[in-house]
Amino acid sequence: xxxRSVIAKVIVEATARLAAGAGLIALAxxxxxxxxxxxxxxxxxxxxxxxxxxxxxxxxxxxxxxVATFEDDNSxxxxxxxxxxxxxxxxxxGSPTTAGMIGxxxxxxxxxxxxxxxDEGSxxxxVTINDNPPGTGTATxxxxxxxxxxxxxxxTPVTFSAAAGTPFTGTVANxxxxxxxxxxxxxxxxxxxxxxxxxxxxxxxxxxxxxxxxTHTYAGTGTFSxxxxxxxxxxGTATxxxxxxxxxxxxxLSVTSVNFSVAExxxxxxxVATFxxxxxxxxxxxxxxxxxxxxxxPVTAGVITxxxGSxxxxxxxxxTDEGxxxxxxxxxxxxxxxxxxxxxxxxxxxxxxxxxxGAAMTITAFKxxxxxxxVATFxxxxTAxxxxxxxxxxxxxxxxxxxxxxxxxxxxxxxxxTHTYANSGTFGIGITLxxxxxGTATxxxxxxANVAAAPPPPPPPPPxxxxxxxxxxxxxxxxxxxxxLYLLRRARGRGTC
Numbered sequence: 072x073x074x075r076s077v078i079a080k081v082i083v084e085a086t087a088r089l090a091a092g093a094g095l096i097a098l099a100x101x102x103x104x105x106x107x108x109x110x111x112x113x114x115x116x117x118x119x120x121x122x123x124x125x126x127x128x129x130x131x132x133x134x135x136x137x138v139a140t141f142e143d144d145n146s147x148x149x150x151x152x153x154x155x156x157x158x159x160x161x162x163x164x165g166s167p168t169t170a171g172m173i174g175x176x177x178x179x180x181x182x183x184x185x186x187x188x189x190d191e192g193s194x195x196x197x198v199t200i201n202d203n204p205p206g207t208g209t210a211t212x213x214x215x216x217x218x219x220x221x222x223x224x225x226x227t228p229v230t231f232s233a234a235a236g237t238p239f240t241g242t243v244a245n246x247x248x249x250x251x252x253x254x255x256x257x258x259x260x261x262x263x264x265x266x267x268x269x270x271x272x273x274x275x276x277x278x279x280x281x282x283x284x285x286t287h288t289y290a291g292t293g294t295f296s297x298x299x300x301x302x303x304x305x306x307g308t309a310t311x312x313x314x315x316x317x318x319x320x321x322x323x324l325s326v327t328s329v330n331f332s333v334a335e336x337x338x339x340x341x342x343v344a345t346f347x348x349x350x351x352x353x354x355x356x357x358x359x360x361x362x363x364x365x366x367x368x369p370v371t372a373g374v375i376t377x378x379x380g381s382x383x384x385x386x387x388x389x390x391t392d393e394g395x396x397x398x399x400x401x402x403x404x405x406x407x408x409x410x411x412x413x414x415x416x417x418x419x420x421x422x423x424x425x426x427x428x429g430a431a432m433t434i435t436a437f438k439x440x441x442x443x444x445x446v447a448t449f450x451x452x453x454t455a456x457x458x459x460x461x462x463x464x465x466x467x468x469x470x471x472x473x474x475x476x477x478x479x480x481x482x483x484x485x486x487x488x489t490h491t492y493a494n495s496g497t498f499g500i501g502i503t504l505x506x507x508x509x510g511t512a513t514x515x516x517x518x519x520a521n522v523a524a525a526p527p528p529p530p531p532p533p534p535x536x537x538x539x540x541x542x543x544x545x546x547x548x549x550x551x552x553x554x555x556l557y558l559l560r561r562a563r564g565r566g567t568c
Contacts, residue, residue, distance in 0.1 A: 118144040119156075121200055121210035122179075127217040130191045131252050138171065139182040139198040139212040154439060154525075157201050158182045163194035163216065170471075171198060172441060172491055185489060187474075188218040189252070192306045222303050223249040226313030229370055231361070232403040232411040233289055234323035240286040240415060241399040242363045242370070243272070244299035244313045251279035251459055259302050262287070265295030265317065272299065276367035278392075278459060278507075289319040292409065320409035324348060324358075324402050328416030334423045335393045336455040343373065344384040344400035344414055351380040359403050362386045365396035365418065373400060390420040392460065394509040424506050425452040428516030434500075436492055437525045443489040446475070447502035447516035454482035462505045465490070468498030468520060475502060492522045 121141040128134040138160055143151055158171030160182070171182040182198055194216040202208035225247045233239035243262055260272030260283040272283040283299050295317040303309040326346040333339040343362055360373030362384070373384040384400055396418040403411040429448030436442035446465060463475030465488040475486040486502050500518040 119200055119202060119208040119210035121198065121212035123198070123212040123214040125215045125217070127219065128188065129219045129221040130188050131221050131250050133185060133187045134216075135183070135185045137181050137183050138196060138214055139200070140179045141182070141200050141210060141212070142179050143202070143208060153180060155203050155206065156180065157203060159199050160184045160186075161197040161199075162186045162188075163196050164188055164190075170491065170493070171200075172439075173200075182212075188216070190257070190307070191218045191220045193217055220303070220308050221250045222253065222307060222309035224301055224303075224309050224311035226299065226301065226311045227369065228313045228315040229363075230316045230318070231363075231370075232318045232320065232401045232413070233287075234411050235289050235292045235319050235321055237323045237412075238286055238288045239317075239413065240284070241401065241413060242282045242284045242365070243297055243315050243317075244283045244301075245367050245369065246281045246283065246301045246311055246313075248279050248281065248309075253277075253279075253303075255281065257304055257307070259304060261300045263298040263300075264289070265297050266290070272301075274301070275365070280367040282363075282365070282367040289317070292319050292321050294318055318403065318411070320403065320411040322410040324404070324410050324412030326400060326402050326412040326414040328398070328400060328414040330416045330418070332419040332421065333390065334421045335390055336423055336453055338387060338389045339418075340387045341385060342383055343386050343398060343416065344402070346382050346384070346402050346412060348380050348382070348404075348410070351378075353380070353404075354378055355382060357405055357408065358382065359405055360384045361401050362388070363399040363401075364388045364390070365398045366390055366392075373402075375402075390418065391455070392510065393420045393422045393506075395419055422506070422511050423453045424456065424510065424512035426450070426504055426506075426512050426514035428502075428504075428514050431516065432518045434518060434520050436490075436520055436522045438492055438495045438522055439525050441489055441491045442520075443487070445485050445487045446500055446518045447486045447504075449484045449486070449504050449514060449516065451482050451484065451512075456480075456482075456506075458484060460507055460510070462507055463488075464503045464505075466501040466503075467492070468500050469493070475504075477504070486516075492520070495522045495524045497521055 119141055121139055124137045124139055126136055153173035153175050156173050158173055159168050160171045161168045169184060171184045174181045196214040196216050198212045200210050227245040229242055229244055231241055254277055255274040258274045260274050261269060262272045262285045263269045264287045266289060270285055272285045275282050283301060297315040297317050298312060299315060300312045324346050326344055328344050329342045331341055355375040358375055360375050361370050362373045363370045371386060373386045376383050397415055398418050399413055399415045401413040427450045432446060434444060434446060457480055458477040461477045463477050463486040464472055465475045466472045467490045469492060473488055473490060475488045478485050486504060498520040500520055502516045502518060504514055506512040
């Protein structure tokens, strides 16, 4: 910057001489200095001043916007461009640091980024801006990201039976959540059993559907109101409360569960339990059976067959995802009888997905310009799956990766993503689509990114005086000197130019 100050001083002196009548020689000098100034390249920034931009977003929702603005000591003026800087963003939630995108306006430069917070809260975001070599400027802006609650919980009560003096274990309530990305570990549950006893509940499920189960022994018979509360973990504020009903009888039936296996999305129809009763005069109509399938779906009625003191309970159900599920069968003697009993077993639900990648795609992008679009397609043999059943990861071929967005259905899915390449060239992209846990299906597709150099920035406005190199200045000086000589001779009545 000091060199330009000296040049400016020379211009002022030359202009003063011109005004004082020093004439064409001063003009030639002035033109030469202006030409030198116009031909001088932009100076690198040595001082960067950064300003934070606080922002708000809901948990589970992608944020895309400004996180900081900054100025450099070469402003104002179109002397530096976004390509002269680089920026990194630490989102403050323990996730990897990402590169920021830099844009400019007439007032300042802006750093933007994209990120999805998995949970609500207040996070400190650190944006670091550096001048690219040979510049040495650096600055840091510290933002506050306010991530709001996105959960809305709704409870569904459950009616269950238990025997006095016998431990009961089973589901006591079901809940739904509008935020389908939450997992059981995001919640806490309490169960008020209605007999002045409160215990913690166990939360299972996922994808927006959760069940709360617990273990308790009632000391006496009767009907009890069971209050179940599900709450989002701190700092979350979402909560829901539901009142279920427990019918507690005097004696216990001997119930034995029957484990079974089935593929996801395939209808199961079979035996889930057997039970015996010492009163061999009882018939299936003497009892009622209910089945809690263990996947946070509503309890259903079982079908009882048999007689002479030995009975079988069957049921029908379709599991929408693979895994091991604990189901509970409860059998109660109809009024005026009070006998009841329950047993739990394991339903092993196998993987039914076979994923196949589609044809390799080719995308076109520009250096330092965000690309957003589809990068791969997949087919799934299980046509009942929805996008929320999958997880996509995109490796962009430049040592960076990010989560992909899955859309589609009916067995055909598309993976899209957003990325900014820092360099031009050809990059091989790998896209992996996986069934969500505990699923094991996975497939990888390939794509190619052709990244071109970004369109050049608009040229700076032309200088007030055309720039001249040293040779041009010599020619100009000779021409001006010749014309000056011509004017002198003409004044004396002789000579031509």
